[in-house]
Amino acid sequence: MKATIMAGCLTWIHFGDLHVDDADGYEGLSRFRALVATAQAHMGRGPEGSAVDFAFLPGDNANHGTDDQYARIADAMTGLSLPWHVLAGDHDFEPGDLTAMHAITANLAPYAVTMNGYRCLFLDIVSAGDGGPDFRIDPDQRRWIERELSAATAAGLRSVVFMHAYPGDLRDDPDGIAGLFAAHRVAFVDTGHTHYNELLNDGRVVYGATRSTGQIEEGAPGFSVVTLDDGVPSWRFQAIDDPWPLVQITAPADRRLITDPDHLGQVPNGSFVVRAKIFGHPAPTEAFAQLDDGVAVAMTRNEAGLWEAAIDGAAGGLHRLSVHSDGGEDVIEILVRAPRPVDRPGPPRLKRNPPTALGRDVHAIGAWPERGIDGAQRGPNKNGLDW
Numbered sequence: 066m067k068a069t070i071m072a073g074c075l076t077w078i079h080f081g082d083l084h085v086d087d088a089d090g091y092e093g094l095s096r097f098r099a100l101v102a103t104a105q106a107h108m109g110r111g112p113e114g115s116a117v118d119f120a121f122l123p124g125d126n127a128n129h130g131t132d133d134q135y136a137r138i139a140d141a142m143t144g145l146s147l148p149w150h151v152l153a154g155d156h157d158f159e160p161g162d163l164t165a166m167h168a169i170t171a172n173l174a175p176y177a178v179t180m181n182g183y184r185c186l187f188l189d190i191v192s193a194g195d196g197g198p199d200f201r202i203d204p205d206q207r208r209w210i211e212r213e214l215s216a217a218t219a220a221g222l223r224s225v226v227f228m229h230a231y232p233g234d235l236r237d238d239p240d241g242i243a244g245l246f247a248a249h250r251v252a253f254v255d256t257g258h259t260h261y262n263e264l265l266n267d268g269r270v271v272y273g274a275t276r277s278t279g280q281i282e283e284g285a286p287g288f289s290v291v292t293l294d295d296g297v298p299s300w301r302f303q304a305i306d307d308p309w310p311l312v313q314i315t316a317p318a319d320r321r322l323i324t325d326p327d328h329l330g331q332v333p334n335g336s337f338v339v340r341a342k343i344f345g346h347p348a349p350t351e352a353f354a355q356l357d358d359g360v361a362v363a364m365t366r367n368e369a370g371l372w373e374a375a376i377d378g379a380a381g382g383l384h385r386l387s388v389h390s391d392g393g394e395d396v397i398e399i400l401v402r403a404p405r406p407v408d409r410p411g412p413p414r415l416k417r418n419p420p421t422a423l424g425r426d427v428h429a430i431g432a433w434p435e436r437g438i439d440g441a442q443r444g445p446n447k448n449g450l451d452w
Contacts, residue, residue: 105145117344183293193206280452338374357385
């Protein structure tokens with residue numbers, strides 16, 4: 066019998082492709098140091114722990130994969146008191162192997178870690194290629210991915226995948242890899258490579274990409290914060306000059322990130338619980354949730370560190386849901402399912418055709434300015450500069 070999947074809460078900080086290089090006077094490294102200092106001040110691990118589980122580098126860390134570039138990155142990473150997970154990108158593979166990358170990580174992908182009810186898979190898509198953006202997953206790793214996803218599903222764990230680029234950028238079997246993610250209902254796939262902020266929803270899986278730190282073409286540098294709350298993804302970009310606290314609604318799901326409309330955490334009934342994480346120092350003392358223009362409801366902080374409040378009597382349809390605390394605010398749009406009498410069956414479920422072009426940016430949700438996504442796809446892979 067397949068296990069019931071109930072996941073906890075998992076949060077990480079994503080610093081986009083660093084591209085650390087002396088060619089720009091190590092300007093990208095200076096940005097990274099400043100972002101690390103900001104994250105440490107408001108989200109770092111202190112005596113009482115942290116609301117963040119780890120920090121993530123998605124690859125293209127050292128622009129030419131040199132020992133000196135990695136040494137400088139390693140020194141900057143010590144400024145953040147969180148565990149780190151680091152992937153390789155095509156620029157890291159420029160020397161022809163990843164030996165030098167051991168300066169910033171002892172654990173080269175592929176590997177998997179279980180955290181808070183999630184099985185996190187960190188993939189290597191560069192070593193099987195011949196350099197540059199020749200992204201491939203070798204047959205052994207493909208079999209390993211399938212085994213890991215199957216075992217996680219059987220054990221009742223939601224899976225999360227970290228890779229340098231979207232499956233659609235793979236040279237070999239992109240549809241097969243994305244199909245695996247869809248079949249196992251991977252909760253989120255986090256990537257770099259694009260140089261721009263973007264979210265995809267292919268109808269089965271939500272993908273996120275965070276803008277480059279070292280090669281910026283849109284707005285101020287920053288980092289993204291990703292949270293999974295019982296499998297429901299939320300994503301926010303925090304620019305270095307944005308105010309604190311950072312408020313992140315973790316449940317229910319924003320309408321743009323719905324992949325399972327039958328899941329009450331994604332499309333709730335008229336009475337539901339709104340949950341949020343609030344990051345910042347000093348820690349907030351109060352928070353309020355508000356549906357549309359209704360009365361603001363006081364939230365309480367639960368044992369898991371999430372702020373929560375009950376919302377009752379919401380009509381079916383689209384609503385604006387906000388949470389605010391100490392000047393910080395998050396706003397999402399949610400769908401509420403219309404109530405029906407208990408003795409009246411619901412409409413027959415329509416068989417949905419499976420989505421096509423899984424894991425490709427044809428499924429980009431488009432501009433979401435409040436999340437730092439302008440939808441212009443500026444970067445070396447689309448409409449940006451020739452880096």
